Amino acid sequence: MMNFRVLLLAATLAFAPLALQAQTQPIDRIAAVVNEEVILQSELDRAIANITAQYASNPGQLPPAEVLAKQVLERLVLTRLQVARAQESGIRVNDQEIEQAAANIAQQNGMTLDQLQAQVAKDGLSMTDFRNTLRDEITIQRMKQSFAQGRISVSESEVNAALAQQANAGGGAQYHLAHILVALPEGATAEQIAIGQSKIDGIKKVIESGEMDFAAAAVRYSDSPNALEGGDLGWRPESEIPPAFAQTVKSMQPGQIIGPIRGGSGFQLIRLVETRTAPAASQVTQYHVRHILVTGDDAAAEAKLSTLRARVAGGADFAQLAKEESQDPNSKENGGDLGWLAVDAFGPDLGPRIAALKDGDMTQPIKTPSGWHLIQVIERRQNAAGDDQKRAAMRETIGRRKLEDEYTRFLQEMRGDAFVDIRSESVINTAPAADNNGG
Numbered sequence: 001m002m003n004f005r006v007l008l009l010a011a012t013l014a015f016a017p018l019a020l021q022a023q024t025q026p027i028d029r030i031a032a033v034v035n036e037e038v039i040l041q042s043e044l045d046r047a048i049a050n051i052t053a054q055y056a057s058n059p060g061q062l063p064p065a066e067v068l069a070k071q072v073l074e075r076l077v078l079t080r081l082q083v084a085r086a087q088e089s090g091i092r093v094n095d096q097e098i099e100q101a102a103a104n105i106a107q108q109n110g111m112t113l114d115q116l117q118a119q120v121a122k123d124g125l126s127m128t129d130f131r132n133t134l135r136d137e138i139t140i141q142r143m144k145q146s147f148a149q150g151r152i153s154v155s156e157s158e159v160n161a162a163l164a165q166q167a168n169a170g171g172g173a174q175y176h177l178a179h180i181l182v183a184l185p186e187g188a189t190a191e192q193i194a195i196g197q198s199k200i201d202g203i204k205k206v207i208e209s210g211e212m213d214f215a216a217a218a219v220r221y222s223d224s225p226n227a228l229e230g231g232d233l234g235w236r237p238e239s240e241i242p243p244a245f246a247q248t249v250k251s252m253q254p255g256q257i258i259g260p261i262r263g264g265s266g267f268q269l270i271r272l273v274e275t276r277t278a279p280a281a282s283q284v285t286q287y288h289v290r291h292i293l294v295t296g297d298d299a300a301a302e303a304k305l306s307t308l309r310a311r312v313a314g315g316a317d318f319a320q321l322a323k324e325e326s327q328d329p330n331s332k333e334n335g336g337d338l339g340w341l342a343v344d345a346f347g348p349d350l351g352p353r354i355a356a357l358k359d360g361d362m363t364q365p366i367k368t369p370s371g372w373h374l375i376q377v378i379e380r381r382q383n384a385a386g387d388d389q390k391r392a393a394m395r396e397t398i399g400r401r402k403l404e405d406e407y408t409r410f411l412q413e414m415r416g417d418a419f420v421d422i423r424s425e426s427v428i429n430t431a432p433a434a435d436n437n438g439g
Contacts, residue, residue: 031424032073034080039073044424046124047072051228061213061230063220069426071219071227078225081414083136086143093138094302096364101134104356144407145347151406154398162239162394175241175249176273177233178214183223183412184266200260200267207257207269214257214271223266225411235276239394240401245270265408285343287354288378290336292321293328295371305365305374312362318376327371340381344392350375 029041048069055062062068106116120130182200184192203221206212212220215230222231238246245261252258252272259269292308294301308325312318319335326332343351353363357377366373 029423031422031426032077033419033421033423034077035084035419037080037084039076039080041424041426043076044069044073044426047076048426049124061216061219063216066427067220069424073422073424073427075225075228077418077420078411078415079136079140081418082140082143082411085414086139089143089146091139091142091146093135093142094367096302096306097138097366098131098134100353100364101138102131104353105134107356144403147407147410148399148403152399152402154395154402158398159391159394162398163390166237166239166394173250174235174237174276176235176275177241177249178218178231178271178273179224179233180214180218180222180231180269181224181227181265181408182221182260182267183408185416186409186413196267197260200269204257204260204269214269225408231271232273237397239397242401242405264405265412284383285355285380286340286383287343287380288340289338289354290318290322290376290378291328291331291338292318292326292336292374293331293371294325294373295327298367298372301372302365302367305372309362309365309374312376318362336376340383342392344396 030038031041031044032039051068051072052059052062063071102116103113106113109116111119117127120127125133180200180203182196182203184196188196199221203217207214207217215232218224218227218229218231221227224231226232238250241249242263244263245258248258249270249272254272254274257269257271260267261270292305294304304325308316308321311321319337322332322336326336328336331338343355345351346354350366350368353366354375354377357363359377359379362374362376366375
Protein backbone atom coordinates (compact mmCIF):
# COMPACT_ATOMS: atom_id res chain seq x y z
CA MET A 1 0.00 0.00 0.00
CA MET A 2 1.24 3.42 -0.85
CA ASN A 3 1.88 5.96 1.89
CA PHE A 4 -1.29 7.97 1.37
CA ARG A 5 -0.24 10.92 3.50
CA VAL A 6 3.00 11.42 1.59
CA LEU A 7 1.14 11.11 -1.72
CA LEU A 8 -1.45 13.62 -0.62
CA LEU A 9 1.10 16.11 0.69
CA ALA A 10 3.16 15.88 -2.48
CA ALA A 11 0.09 16.32 -4.67
CA THR A 12 -1.12 19.28 -2.65
CA LEU A 13 2.23 21.01 -2.99
CA ALA A 14 2.84 20.16 -6.61
CA PHE A 15 -0.63 20.93 -7.87
CA ALA A 16 -2.23 23.75 -5.87
CA PRO A 17 -5.99 23.98 -6.57
CA LEU A 18 -7.04 26.66 -8.99
CA ALA A 19 -10.45 26.85 -7.36
CA LEU A 20 -8.95 28.74 -4.44
CA GLN A 21 -8.56 31.77 -6.69
CA ALA A 22 -12.29 32.28 -6.42
CA GLN A 23 -12.46 31.71 -2.66
CA THR A 24 -11.27 35.18 -1.76
CA GLN A 25 -11.94 36.31 1.78
CA PRO A 26 -11.58 39.82 3.21
CA ILE A 27 -8.60 38.81 5.36
CA ASP A 28 -6.80 36.94 2.55
CA ARG A 29 -3.94 38.60 0.75
CA ILE A 30 -2.21 38.09 -2.57
CA ALA A 31 1.09 36.23 -2.20
CA ALA A 32 2.09 36.56 -5.85
CA VAL A 33 0.78 37.60 -9.24
CA VAL A 34 1.63 35.15 -12.04
CA ASN A 35 0.88 36.69 -15.43
CA GLU A 36 -2.89 37.29 -15.14
CA GLU A 37 -3.52 34.98 -12.16
CA VAL A 38 -2.93 35.25 -8.43
CA ILE A 39 -1.69 32.97 -5.69
CA LEU A 40 -3.35 33.75 -2.38
CA GLN A 41 -1.52 33.88 0.94
CA SER A 42 -3.87 31.19 2.25
CA GLU A 43 -2.66 28.82 -0.50
CA LEU A 44 0.95 29.51 0.34
CA ASP A 45 0.35 29.11 4.09
CA ARG A 46 -1.41 25.80 3.61
CA ALA A 47 1.30 24.45 1.30
CA ILE A 48 3.99 25.47 3.82
CA ALA A 49 2.05 23.77 6.61
CA ASN A 50 1.84 20.59 4.53
CA ILE A 51 5.56 20.39 3.86
CA THR A 52 6.29 21.20 7.50
CA ALA A 53 4.03 18.32 8.55
CA GLN A 54 5.83 16.02 6.12
CA TYR A 55 9.13 16.78 7.88
CA ALA A 56 7.62 16.68 11.39
CA SER A 57 9.84 13.78 12.44
CA ASN A 58 13.00 15.53 11.22
CA PRO A 59 12.41 19.31 11.27
CA GLY A 60 16.14 19.97 11.20
CA GLN A 61 16.16 19.12 7.48
CA LEU A 62 14.01 22.13 6.69
CA PRO A 63 15.64 25.44 5.81
CA PRO A 64 14.77 28.70 7.61
CA ALA A 65 11.11 29.70 7.31
CA GLU A 66 11.68 32.43 4.73
CA VAL A 67 13.75 30.09 2.50
CA LEU A 68 11.11 27.35 2.73
CA ALA A 69 8.40 29.88 1.86
CA LYS A 70 10.34 30.94 -1.22
CA GLN A 71 10.78 27.33 -2.39
CA VAL A 72 7.11 26.50 -1.84
CA LEU A 73 5.93 29.66 -3.58
CA GLU A 74 8.17 28.89 -6.55
CA ARG A 75 6.51 25.46 -6.78
CA LEU A 76 3.09 27.09 -6.83
CA VAL A 77 4.24 29.56 -9.50
CA LEU A 78 5.43 26.74 -11.75
CA THR A 79 2.13 24.93 -11.27
CA ARG A 80 0.17 28.02 -12.30
CA LEU A 81 2.31 28.49 -15.37
CA GLN A 82 2.00 24.87 -16.48
CA VAL A 83 -1.76 24.70 -16.01
CA ALA A 84 -2.25 28.01 -17.84
CA ARG A 85 -0.06 26.86 -20.74
CA ALA A 86 -1.95 23.56 -20.95
CA GLN A 87 -5.31 25.33 -21.03
CA GLU A 88 -4.08 27.69 -23.75
CA SER A 89 -3.20 24.65 -25.84
CA GLY A 90 -6.72 23.24 -25.45
CA ILE A 91 -6.08 20.59 -22.80
CA ARG A 92 -9.17 19.97 -20.66
CA VAL A 93 -9.99 17.42 -17.94
CA ASN A 94 -13.65 16.66 -17.36
CA ASP A 95 -15.39 15.86 -14.08
CA GLN A 96 -15.82 12.16 -14.86
CA GLU A 97 -12.08 11.79 -15.39
CA ILE A 98 -11.50 13.39 -11.98
CA GLU A 99 -13.92 10.98 -10.32
CA GLN A 100 -12.16 8.05 -12.00
CA ALA A 101 -8.78 9.34 -10.78
CA ALA A 102 -10.12 9.65 -7.23
CA ALA A 103 -11.53 6.14 -7.43
CA ASN A 104 -8.15 4.84 -8.63
CA ILE A 105 -6.33 6.51 -5.73
CA ALA A 106 -8.79 5.00 -3.27
CA GLN A 107 -8.40 1.54 -4.82
CA GLN A 108 -4.58 1.74 -4.86
CA ASN A 109 -4.63 2.55 -1.14
CA GLY A 110 -7.17 -0.11 -0.23
CA MET A 111 -9.89 2.43 0.57
CA THR A 112 -13.46 3.13 -0.38
CA LEU A 113 -14.32 6.59 -1.67
CA ASP A 114 -15.86 7.41 1.71
CA GLN A 115 -12.64 6.40 3.46
CA LEU A 116 -10.66 8.51 1.00
CA GLN A 117 -12.85 11.51 1.77
CA ALA A 118 -12.31 10.97 5.50
CA GLN A 119 -8.53 10.78 5.02
CA VAL A 120 -8.57 13.93 2.88
CA ALA A 121 -10.51 15.77 5.58
CA LYS A 122 -8.09 14.52 8.23
CA ASP A 123 -5.24 16.07 6.25
CA GLY A 124 -7.00 19.43 6.14
CA LEU A 125 -8.49 19.42 2.63
CA SER A 126 -12.03 19.45 1.33
CA MET A 127 -12.91 17.01 -1.45
CA THR A 128 -13.46 20.01 -3.73
CA ASP A 129 -9.87 21.10 -3.14
CA PHE A 130 -8.65 17.52 -3.58
CA ARG A 131 -10.49 17.12 -6.89
CA ASN A 132 -9.07 20.41 -8.15
CA THR A 133 -5.63 19.17 -7.14
CA LEU A 134 -6.20 16.04 -9.23
CA ARG A 135 -7.43 18.15 -12.15
CA ASP A 136 -4.22 20.19 -12.13
CA GLU A 137 -2.09 17.04 -11.86
CA ILE A 138 -3.77 15.32 -14.80
CA THR A 139 -3.69 18.54 -16.83
CA ILE A 140 0.06 18.88 -16.33
CA GLN A 141 0.64 15.20 -17.11
CA ARG A 142 -1.18 15.60 -20.41
CA MET A 143 0.81 18.69 -21.29
CA LYS A 144 3.99 16.71 -20.67
CA GLN A 145 2.71 13.99 -22.99
CA SER A 146 1.94 16.57 -25.68
CA PHE A 147 5.37 18.12 -25.13
CA ALA A 148 7.02 14.70 -25.49
CA GLN A 149 5.21 13.96 -28.75
CA GLY A 150 6.47 17.20 -30.26
CA ARG A 151 10.07 17.21 -29.01
CA ILE A 152 11.18 13.74 -27.91
CA SER A 153 12.32 11.05 -30.34
CA VAL A 154 14.17 7.79 -29.74
CA SER A 155 16.10 6.14 -32.58
CA GLU A 156 16.29 2.42 -33.24
CA SER A 157 20.05 2.55 -32.70
CA GLU A 158 19.50 3.97 -29.19
CA VAL A 159 17.10 1.14 -28.39
CA ASN A 160 19.52 -1.45 -29.78
CA ALA A 161 22.41 -0.10 -27.71
CA ALA A 162 20.36 0.02 -24.50
CA LEU A 163 19.03 -3.52 -24.95
CA ALA A 164 22.55 -4.82 -25.62
CA GLN A 165 23.79 -3.07 -22.50
CA GLN A 166 20.95 -4.55 -20.47
CA ALA A 167 21.66 -8.05 -21.78
CA ASN A 168 25.35 -7.77 -20.89
CA ALA A 169 24.36 -6.76 -17.36
CA GLY A 170 22.18 -9.88 -16.96
CA GLY A 171 18.96 -7.95 -16.31
CA GLY A 172 20.74 -4.85 -15.04
CA ALA A 173 20.96 -2.97 -11.80
CA GLN A 174 18.66 -0.20 -10.64
CA TYR A 175 19.90 2.92 -8.88
CA HIS A 176 18.09 5.10 -6.35
CA LEU A 177 19.40 8.61 -7.02
CA ALA A 178 18.98 12.14 -5.70
CA HIS A 179 20.28 15.38 -7.14
CA ILE A 180 20.77 19.08 -6.54
CA LEU A 181 20.48 21.40 -9.53
CA VAL A 182 21.84 24.90 -9.93
CA ALA A 183 20.04 26.00 -13.08
CA LEU A 184 21.60 28.01 -15.88
CA PRO A 185 19.56 29.93 -18.46
CA GLU A 186 19.65 29.03 -22.14
CA GLY A 187 22.73 30.60 -23.69
CA ALA A 188 24.22 31.43 -20.29
CA THR A 189 26.93 34.09 -20.24
CA ALA A 190 30.42 33.48 -18.87
CA GLU A 191 29.46 35.44 -15.74
CA GLN A 192 26.29 33.37 -15.18
CA ILE A 193 28.26 30.14 -15.60
CA ALA A 194 30.88 31.34 -13.11
CA ILE A 195 28.18 32.27 -10.57
CA GLY A 196 26.53 28.86 -11.02
CA GLN A 197 29.83 27.07 -10.61
CA SER A 198 30.58 29.00 -7.43
CA LYS A 199 27.13 28.21 -5.99
CA ILE A 200 27.28 24.47 -6.68
CA ASP A 201 30.82 24.28 -5.26
CA GLY A 202 29.62 26.04 -2.12
CA ILE A 203 26.68 23.63 -1.72
CA LYS A 204 29.00 20.65 -2.03
CA LYS A 205 31.32 22.06 0.65
CA VAL A 206 28.37 22.57 3.03
CA ILE A 207 27.37 18.91 2.57
CA GLU A 208 30.92 17.55 2.87
CA SER A 209 31.53 19.55 6.04
CA GLY A 210 28.54 17.86 7.70
CA GLU A 211 26.79 21.16 8.24
CA MET A 212 23.80 19.90 6.25
CA ASP A 213 22.85 16.56 4.73
CA PHE A 214 22.13 16.14 1.03
CA ALA A 215 18.32 16.15 1.29
CA ALA A 216 18.28 19.29 3.44
CA ALA A 217 20.64 21.03 1.02
CA ALA A 218 18.36 20.09 -1.88
CA VAL A 219 15.33 21.55 -0.13
CA ARG A 220 17.22 24.75 0.60
CA TYR A 221 19.31 25.33 -2.51
CA SER A 222 18.20 23.20 -5.49
CA ASP A 223 16.49 24.79 -8.50
CA SER A 224 14.96 21.45 -9.52
CA PRO A 225 11.17 20.99 -9.41
CA ASN A 226 11.73 18.13 -6.94
CA ALA A 227 13.72 20.26 -4.45
CA LEU A 228 11.01 19.95 -1.78
CA GLU A 229 11.32 16.15 -1.97
CA GLY A 230 15.00 16.40 -1.05
CA GLY A 231 15.99 16.07 -4.70
CA ASP A 232 14.80 12.45 -4.78
CA LEU A 233 14.85 11.00 -8.32
CA GLY A 234 13.58 7.55 -7.34
CA TRP A 235 14.71 4.21 -8.77
CA ARG A 236 16.16 4.17 -12.28
CA PRO A 237 17.63 1.52 -14.57
CA GLU A 238 20.95 2.37 -16.18
CA SER A 239 19.21 3.17 -19.47
CA GLU A 240 17.29 5.97 -17.74
CA ILE A 241 20.41 7.68 -16.37
CA PRO A 242 21.96 10.40 -18.58
CA PRO A 243 25.02 9.04 -20.41
CA ALA A 244 27.15 11.89 -19.00
CA PHE A 245 27.37 10.12 -15.64
CA ALA A 246 25.82 6.66 -16.13
CA GLN A 247 29.18 4.88 -16.09
CA THR A 248 30.31 6.78 -13.00
CA VAL A 249 27.13 5.87 -11.10
CA LYS A 250 27.82 2.17 -11.73
CA SER A 251 31.07 2.39 -9.75
CA MET A 252 29.69 4.46 -6.85
CA GLN A 253 28.97 3.27 -3.33
CA PRO A 254 25.66 4.11 -1.57
CA GLY A 255 25.90 7.53 0.04
CA GLN A 256 28.61 8.74 -2.36
CA ILE A 257 28.20 12.09 -4.14
CA ILE A 258 29.62 13.04 -7.52
CA GLY A 259 29.80 16.39 -9.25
CA PRO A 260 29.49 19.13 -10.04
CA ILE A 261 28.42 17.86 -13.47
CA ARG A 262 27.56 20.38 -16.19
CA GLY A 263 24.44 19.38 -18.13
CA GLY A 264 21.86 20.98 -20.37
CA SER A 265 19.95 22.46 -17.43
CA GLY A 266 22.89 23.61 -15.33
CA PHE A 267 25.23 22.17 -12.70
CA GLN A 268 24.26 19.06 -10.73
CA LEU A 269 25.39 17.09 -7.71
CA ILE A 270 24.32 13.43 -7.85
CA ARG A 271 23.98 11.18 -4.80
CA LEU A 272 23.60 7.41 -4.97
CA VAL A 273 21.14 6.44 -2.24
CA GLU A 274 21.12 2.66 -2.80
CA THR A 275 21.21 0.00 -5.51
CA ARG A 276 19.31 -3.19 -6.25
CA THR A 277 19.32 -5.90 -8.89
CA ALA A 278 16.42 -5.80 -11.31
CA PRO A 279 15.04 -9.15 -12.48
CA ALA A 280 15.05 -9.78 -16.20
CA ALA A 281 11.79 -8.67 -17.77
CA SER A 282 10.56 -12.12 -18.82
CA GLN A 283 6.86 -11.63 -18.05
CA VAL A 284 4.40 -8.94 -19.04
CA THR A 285 0.80 -8.42 -17.95
CA GLN A 286 -1.67 -8.43 -20.84
CA TYR A 287 -5.28 -7.25 -20.70
CA HIS A 288 -8.20 -8.65 -22.65
CA VAL A 289 -10.36 -5.59 -23.32
CA ARG A 290 -13.32 -4.44 -25.36
CA HIS A 291 -14.63 -1.00 -26.10
CA ILE A 292 -17.40 1.10 -27.53
CA LEU A 293 -16.33 4.04 -29.71
CA VAL A 294 -18.51 7.11 -30.31
CA THR A 295 -17.37 10.04 -32.45
CA GLY A 296 -18.77 13.48 -33.18
CA ASP A 297 -19.78 16.27 -30.81
CA ASP A 298 -17.90 15.91 -27.51
CA ALA A 299 -20.82 16.60 -25.21
CA ALA A 300 -23.18 14.30 -27.10
CA ALA A 301 -20.61 11.49 -27.37
CA GLU A 302 -19.73 11.66 -23.69
CA ALA A 303 -23.38 11.71 -22.67
CA LYS A 304 -24.17 8.72 -24.89
CA LEU A 305 -21.35 6.64 -23.42
CA SER A 306 -22.36 7.61 -19.90
CA THR A 307 -25.83 6.26 -20.65
CA LEU A 308 -24.41 3.04 -22.13
CA ARG A 309 -22.16 2.62 -19.10
CA ALA A 310 -25.16 2.92 -16.79
CA ARG A 311 -27.02 0.32 -18.85
CA VAL A 312 -24.12 -2.16 -18.54
CA ALA A 313 -23.92 -1.50 -14.80
CA GLY A 314 -27.64 -2.24 -14.68
CA GLY A 315 -27.21 -5.63 -16.35
CA ALA A 316 -27.11 -4.95 -20.10
CA ASP A 317 -24.63 -6.94 -22.18
CA PHE A 318 -21.55 -4.88 -23.13
CA ALA A 319 -20.85 -6.90 -26.28
CA GLN A 320 -24.40 -6.49 -27.57
CA LEU A 321 -24.33 -2.74 -26.97
CA ALA A 322 -20.99 -2.54 -28.80
CA LYS A 323 -22.53 -4.27 -31.82
CA GLU A 324 -25.44 -1.83 -31.80
CA GLU A 325 -23.74 1.45 -30.86
CA SER A 326 -19.99 1.35 -31.48
CA GLN A 327 -18.59 3.31 -34.41
CA ASP A 328 -15.40 1.25 -34.60
CA PRO A 329 -15.86 -0.83 -37.77
CA ASN A 330 -12.93 -3.09 -36.87
CA SER A 331 -14.33 -4.35 -33.57
CA LYS A 332 -18.09 -3.72 -33.35
CA GLU A 333 -19.10 -7.02 -34.98
CA ASN A 334 -16.99 -8.80 -32.37
CA GLY A 335 -18.74 -7.00 -29.53
CA GLY A 336 -15.99 -4.38 -29.32
CA ASP A 337 -13.33 -7.03 -28.56
CA LEU A 338 -9.78 -5.64 -28.98
CA GLY A 339 -8.00 -8.85 -27.96
CA TRP A 340 -5.03 -9.16 -25.62
CA LEU A 341 -2.85 -6.05 -25.21
CA ALA A 342 0.02 -5.05 -22.93
CA VAL A 343 -0.56 -1.92 -20.87
CA ASP A 344 1.98 0.13 -22.86
CA ALA A 345 -0.14 -0.41 -25.99
CA PHE A 346 -2.70 1.98 -24.50
CA GLY A 347 -0.23 4.87 -24.13
CA PRO A 348 0.98 6.71 -21.00
CA ASP A 349 -2.35 8.45 -20.35
CA LEU A 350 -4.77 5.55 -20.79
CA GLY A 351 -2.52 2.66 -19.71
CA PRO A 352 -2.53 3.36 -15.94
CA ARG A 353 -6.32 3.64 -15.97
CA ILE A 354 -6.65 0.24 -17.61
CA ALA A 355 -4.19 -1.34 -15.17
CA ALA A 356 -6.12 0.07 -12.19
CA LEU A 357 -9.38 -1.66 -13.22
CA LYS A 358 -10.51 -5.00 -11.84
CA ASP A 359 -11.70 -7.70 -14.24
CA GLY A 360 -15.18 -6.72 -15.40
CA ASP A 361 -14.78 -3.04 -14.50
CA MET A 362 -15.26 -0.21 -16.99
CA THR A 363 -13.63 3.17 -17.41
CA GLN A 364 -15.59 6.37 -17.45
CA PRO A 365 -16.00 7.79 -21.00
CA ILE A 366 -12.50 8.72 -22.20
CA LYS A 367 -11.56 11.03 -25.05
CA THR A 368 -8.68 10.14 -27.40
CA PRO A 369 -7.75 11.50 -30.85
CA SER A 370 -10.02 8.89 -32.47
CA GLY A 371 -13.10 9.77 -30.40
CA TRP A 372 -14.75 8.85 -27.10
CA HIS A 373 -14.32 5.35 -25.66
CA LEU A 374 -15.96 3.20 -22.99
CA ILE A 375 -13.46 0.42 -22.16
CA GLN A 376 -14.03 -2.75 -20.17
CA VAL A 377 -11.35 -5.15 -18.88
CA ILE A 378 -12.55 -8.71 -19.40
CA GLU A 379 -9.57 -10.51 -17.85
CA ARG A 380 -5.78 -10.35 -17.56
CA ARG A 381 -2.87 -12.76 -17.81
CA GLN A 382 0.91 -13.01 -17.48
CA ASN A 383 2.68 -13.72 -20.73
CA ALA A 384 6.28 -13.98 -21.87
CA ALA A 385 7.59 -10.64 -23.05
CA GLY A 386 8.29 -10.70 -26.77
CA ASP A 387 10.97 -8.73 -28.58
CA ASP A 388 8.49 -6.08 -29.67
CA GLN A 389 7.33 -5.54 -26.10
CA LYS A 390 10.92 -5.36 -24.81
CA ARG A 391 11.80 -2.80 -27.45
CA ALA A 392 8.69 -0.75 -26.70
CA ALA A 393 9.49 -0.76 -22.98
CA MET A 394 13.08 0.30 -23.61
CA ARG A 395 11.99 3.03 -26.02
CA GLU A 396 9.66 4.39 -23.34
CA THR A 397 12.45 4.28 -20.73
CA ILE A 398 14.87 6.24 -22.92
CA GLY A 399 12.10 8.67 -23.82
CA ARG A 400 11.37 9.35 -20.14
CA ARG A 401 15.01 10.23 -19.52
CA LYS A 402 15.12 12.60 -22.49
CA LEU A 403 11.78 14.12 -21.49
CA GLU A 404 13.03 14.90 -17.99
CA ASP A 405 15.97 16.89 -19.34
CA GLU A 406 13.98 18.71 -22.01
CA TYR A 407 11.03 19.46 -19.75
CA THR A 408 13.26 20.94 -17.06
CA ARG A 409 14.66 23.35 -19.66
CA PHE A 410 11.14 24.08 -20.87
CA LEU A 411 10.07 25.02 -17.32
CA GLN A 412 13.07 27.32 -16.99
CA GLU A 413 12.17 29.05 -20.27
CA MET A 414 8.52 29.39 -19.28
CA ARG A 415 9.48 30.78 -15.86
CA GLY A 416 11.92 33.21 -17.46
CA ASP A 417 9.27 34.58 -19.83
CA ALA A 418 6.61 34.98 -17.13
CA PHE A 419 5.56 38.08 -15.20
CA VAL A 420 5.85 37.13 -11.53
CA ASP A 421 5.26 39.76 -8.84
CA ILE A 422 6.11 38.45 -5.34
CA ARG A 423 4.03 40.19 -2.65
CA SER A 424 4.10 37.76 0.29
CA GLU A 425 5.92 39.07 3.33
CA SER A 426 6.98 35.46 3.99
CA VAL A 427 9.41 35.57 1.07
CA ILE A 428 9.95 39.29 0.52
CA ASN A 429 13.41 39.15 2.09
CA THR A 430 14.59 36.32 -0.14
CA ALA A 431 13.05 37.27 -3.50
CA PRO A 432 12.89 40.46 -5.58
CA ALA A 433 9.80 42.58 -4.84
CA ALA A 434 8.89 42.54 -8.53
CA ASP A 435 10.17 39.59 -10.56
CA ASN A 436 9.08 40.83 -13.94
CA ASN A 437 9.63 38.86 -17.13
CA GLY A 438 11.73 36.26 -15.46
CA GLY A 439 13.76 38.58 -13.27
